Amino acid sequence: MNDNARATQEAVITADGVSFSYRSGEYVSRGVREINLEVMRGEFLVILGRNGSGKSTLAKLLNGFLVPDTGKVTVLGTDTSDDDKVYEVRSKVGMVFQNPDNQMVASVIENDVAFGPENLGIPREEIEKRVTAALEIVGMSEYRKGSPNKLSGGQKQRIAIAAILAMLPEVVILDESTAMLDPKGRREIMETVLKLNREKGMTVVLITHYMDEAIEADRIFVMNDGEIVSSGAPREVFADAESLKAAGLELPAASRISLKLAEAGYDVPFAITDEELADSVCRLK
Amino acid sequence: MQIKIENLSYVYSPRTPFEKTALKDISFTVNEGDTMGIVGATGSGKSTLSRHLNALIRIQSGRIMLGDADLSQRKVDLKAVRKKVGMLFQFPEYQLFADTVRKDVAFGPMNFGINDAEASAAAAEALSLVGLDIAEVGDKSPFELSGGQMRRVAIAGVIASKPEVLVLDEPTAGLDPAGKREILELVKKLKSSFVKTVIIVSHNMDEIAEYCNRVAVLDEGRLIADTTPDGLFNHSDVVDNTELDYPHTVKIKRKLAKRGFVVDSPALNVEQLTEGILGRLAE
Amino acid sequence: MKDVTLGQYYPGESFTHKMDARAKLVLVIAFIVMVFLAKNFLSYIAVMLCVIGAVLVSRIPVSKMLKSIKAIIMILIFTGLLNLMFYNGETVYWSWWRFNVSLEGIIFSVKMVLRLVLLVMGTTLLTFTTTPTGITDGMESLMTPLKYIKVPVHDIAVIMSIALRFIPILSEEVDKIMMAQKARGASFDTGGLVSRAKALLPILIPLFVSAFRRADELAMALDARCYNATPNRTRYQVMKFGWRDLLGALGTAAFVVLVVALNNNFWGAYRAVESVWWLFAV
Numbered sequence: 001m002n003d004n005a006r007a008t009q010e011a012v013i014t015a016d017g018v019s020f021s022y023r024s025g026e027y028v029s030r031g032v033r034e035i036n037l038e039v040m041r042g043e044f045l046v047i048l049g050r051n052g053s054g055k056s057t058l059a060k061l062l063n064g065f066l067v068p069d070t071g072k073v074t075v076l077g078t079d080t081s082d083d084d085k086v087y088e089v090r091s092k093v094g095m096v097f098q099n100p101d102n103q104m105v106a107s108v109i110e111n112d113v114a115f116g117p118e119n120l121g122i123p124r125e126e127i128e129k130r131v132t133a134a135l136e137i138v139g140m141s142e143y144r145k146g147s148p149n150k151l152s153g154g155q156k157q158r159i160a161i162a163a164i165l166a167m168l169p170e171v172v173i174l175d176e177s178t179a180m181l182d183p184k185g186r187r188e189i190m191e192t193v194l195k196l197n198r199e200k201g202m203t204v205v206l207i208t209h210y211m212d213e214a215i216e217a218d219r220i221f222v223m224n225d226g227e228i229v230s231s232g233a234p235r236e237v238f239a240d241a242e243s244l245k246a247a248g249l250e251l252p253a254a255s256r257i258s259l260k261l262a263e264a265g266y267d268v269p270f271a272i273t274d275e276e277l278a279d280s281v282c283r284l285k
Numbered sequence: 286m287q288i289k290i291e292n293l294s295y296v297y298s299p300r301t302p303f304e305k306t307a308l309k310d311i312s313f314t315v316n317e318g319d320t321m322g323i324v325g326a327t328g329s330g331k332s333t334l335s336r337h338l339n340a341l342i343r344i345q346s347g348r349i350m351l352g353d354a355d356l357s358q359r360k361v362d363l364k365a366v367r368k369k370v371g372m373l374f375q376f377p378e379y380q381l382f383a384d385t386v387r388k389d390v391a392f393g394p395m396n397f398g399i400n401d402a403e404a405s406a407a408a409a410e411a412l413s414l415v416g417l418d419i420a421e422v423g424d425k426s427p428f429e430l431s432g433g434q435m436r437r438v439a440i441a442g443v444i445a446s447k448p449e450v451l452v453l454d455e456p457t458a459g460l461d462p463a464g465k466r467e468i469l470e471l472v473k474k475l476k477s478s479f480v481k482t483v484i485i486v487s488h489n490m491d492e493i494a495e496y497c498n499r500v501a502v503l504d505e506g507r508l509i510a511d512t513t514p515d516g517l518f519n520h521s522d523v524v525d526n527t528e529l530d531y532p533h534t535v536k537i538k539r540k541l542a543k544r545g546f547v548v549d550s551p552a553l554n555v556e557q558l559t560e561g562i563l564g565r566l567a568e
Numbered sequence: 569m570k571d572v573t574l575g576q577y578y579p580g581e582s583f584t585h586k587m588d589a590r591a592k593l594v595l596v597i598a599f600i601v602m603v604f605l606a607k608n609f610l611s612y613i614a615v616m617l618c619v620i621g622a623v624l625v626s627r628i629p630v631s632k633m634l635k636s637i638k639a640i641i642m643i644l645i646f647t648g649l650l651n652l653m654f655y656n657g658e659t660v661y662w663s664w665w666r667f668n669v670s671l672e673g674i675i676f677s678v679k680m681v682l683r684l685v686l687l688v689m690g691t692t693l694l695t696f697t698t699t700p701t702g703i704t705d706g707m708e709s710l711m712t713p714l715k716y717i718k719v720p721v722h723d724i725a726v727i728m729s730i731a732l733r734f735i736p737i738l739s740e741e742v743d744k745i746m747m748a749q750k751a752r753g754a755s756f757d758t759g760g761l762v763s764r765a766k767a768l769l770p771i772l773i774p775l776f777v778s779a780f781r782r783a784d785e786l787a788m789a790l791d792a793r794c795y796n797a798t799p800n801r802t803r804y805q806v807m808k809f810g811w812r813d814l815l816g817a818l819g820t821a822a823f824v825v826l827v828v829a830l831n832n833n834f835w836g837a838y839r840a841v842e843s844v845w846w847l848f849a850v
Contacts, residue, residue, distance in 0.1 A: 121801055121802050281541060
């Protein structure tokens with residue numbers, strides 16, 4: 001699983017003792033508390049958590065949308081609370097959101113992809129190249145001149161990814177970008193994300209509540225109630241079934257079956273993928 | 286109450302250049318007590334079909350019998366039909382509107398013509414069925430609640446009129462795994478109340494496999510299968526010939542079979558597949 | 569609701585599609601002036617020819633164009649009837665209470681309906697052949713002089729573009745909310761004015777809540793795309809006047825001249841056509 005040689009020891013984003021809570025008048029709701037994490041260049045990092053666990057708040061802290069109450073977030077050495085560097089941070093840490101319809105500004109796909117680079121003042125010829133390359137990566141080149149209205153959810157979300165890629169970010173954060181999609185759409189996004197990370201070396205942070213999307217991650221952070229409750233490689237994190245259950249998450253089917261078989265007295269190691277499970281079951285026969 | 290659909294066809298904008306066929310000659314019967322899944326790719330006609338069931342779309346050709354009521358008749362009593370067939374749309378929390386949860390849930394019953402006191406009682410009952418306490422949330426604004434709670438309120442709003450049939454369009458879309466399970470368990474529980482028949486429109490084959498006893502497959506407006514989940518996923522090639530997917534556990538079963546480990550179980554959920562594997566290992 | 573075609577782009581590679589958005593905007597204005605200039609049937613025929621020509625050049629399917637007329641069919645019928653009934657003509661064919669149907673009334677109402685049809689076709693042709701981004705970019709460019717009196721021209725353009733993008737999304741949403749409330753027994757077409765207005769609340773409130781939620785997310789998405797990062801924003805879509813625009817302008821000018829001439833007499837029109845012909849020949 002952790003065959004990604006691209007993950008380096010260079011931190012692109014660092015969160016150091018970060019706490020944040022939402023305030024509106026008297027009302028204070030808990031966001032996140034005492035978060036420490038580093039996003040390494042080239043890695044595929046997954047932040048797992050149920051709805052309301054604080055994972056989206058964390059995502060918005062990582063690209064400077066929110067500024068910590070205490071602690072510090074730095075992106076490539078820049079403190080996100082530095083008002084003069086807001087756009088620098090945002091262009092380095094691209095973010096894709098949940099609802100594909102609510103992040104498109106233009107009615108023609110290529111214009112939507114071009115919107116970010118235009119805002120950054122990139123010369124026209126360069127934008128042209130970037131649009132072509134970005135649509136190519138997400139496999140949507142043939143829709144370039146089309147309208148987003150007729151696309152499926154998965155396709156729209158791929159356009160949203162392309163629109164971020166066209167700004168040439170160092171990190172792409174997907175903030176629950178698969179939550180509203182059907183299984184096919186989810187698959188499309190996961191394939192795109194893996195391609196980005198494995199083939200293009202892009203640093204990817206995926207925020208999700210689906211554990212099966214975390215299987216291919218280099219590292220996982222599990223959030224519950226505003227705190228990081230466990231972290232590590234998928235196998236280590238998945239093996240701690242109790243704390244996952246407490247965090248309201250559900251193990252992939254293969255893991256659950258391997259646990260049940262082990263419980264029944266068979267020598268089946270903990271599996272996280274279907275292949276592993278199939279291999280170990282076939283060995284028994 | 287039985288729902289009998291006979292030769293139902295539907296065309297959008299008929300006799301114009303923009304004509305689009307949504308349903309072609311569909312016939313099947315949903316029996317009282319069924320939990321029926323309706324599956325198919327986007328644009329296969331699932332929504333058009335489900336919207337026919339409580340007369341949100343007028344029948345163009347064919348017939349739907351709702352018990353004794355013939356929906357294709359001009360003079361059919363729309364309110365009576367809609368009271369009998371509750372319909373939960375996708376992301377139902379986006380249709381909440383009233384200033385209190387109590388009023389929102391009572392909206393349906395009031396429309397169906399019962400008095401305030403009765404509607405309020407119906408709202409309390411519906412809220413308790415979905416696991417919410419009217420004393421606690423009744424006077425709150427629905428927009429103050431968490432996402433999961435809002436969805437429950439929306440479901441309460443539909444079941445408050447005590448429908449015999451409940452049609453659910455992607456009831457778990459956008460929820461986290463725990464939320465999904467809660468909603469599906471809730472639907473299961475509802476079946477031991479006044480709700481006798483459930484129809485679930487879904488893309489999620491895991492849910493269909495686990496919760497439905499029957500499943501209908503639509504493809505480009507045609508009914509191409511009317512069977513059980515076992516029949517669809519284990520004994521037909523319908524899935525391979527459409528854009529549909531196998532349930533995760535059936536995928537594992539097929540992987541095992543490819544490696545020569547044949548499991549004799551429908552494998553429609555983790556328990557069934559585990560039992561199947563254990564049975565095979567014990568041989 | 570799904571039949572809303574006004575403001576929908578129809579992708580294509582035709583002559584008209586390739587014209588500069590600014591040119592098309594100006595020409596549509598010229599066209600509107602032309603429609604209002606037309607007085608007699610001959611000049612109306614000229615305007616119709618202009619529209620037919622423009623449709624042919626744009627390669628928009630005639631069915632698509634008709635759909636845009638279908639969208640305003642009620643307005644057309646209403647306008648037609650109203651003018652027919654209330655026009656005070658001399659040659660009265662039929663009369664009852666305050667209603668008079670006269671020859672002049674018939675002619676007038678046909679003209680009015682024709683005028684509306686032509687206006688809708690002309691403007692729809694613009695929105696069919698020009699991407700909403702093109703239209704907003706074009707408007708922005710035409711409004712550039714306003715920048716000097718501190719009008720936030722670019723922000724206006726982005727707002728228009730977003731509005732255009734969300735019209736189909738929100739209209740679909742209204743459809744869905746209406747269905748959902750109908751399923752809960754709501755009815756929108758019974759009762760008096762007050763109860764009907766009240767019945768709209770279950771649609772309006774969810775719609776506004778949704779619009780605000782979308783706006784919130786959209787604002788974040790704009791931030792994520794570094795909106796307003798630099799005053800030196802660049803443009804992906806370059807606008808250049810070309811031979812097509814020149815040709816379009818000349819064609820439209822010719823029709824304007826033709827309409828004016830036909831308003832006076834046929835021979836004047838002949839001479840006008842002849843002179844335009846010469847212009848092209850030269």
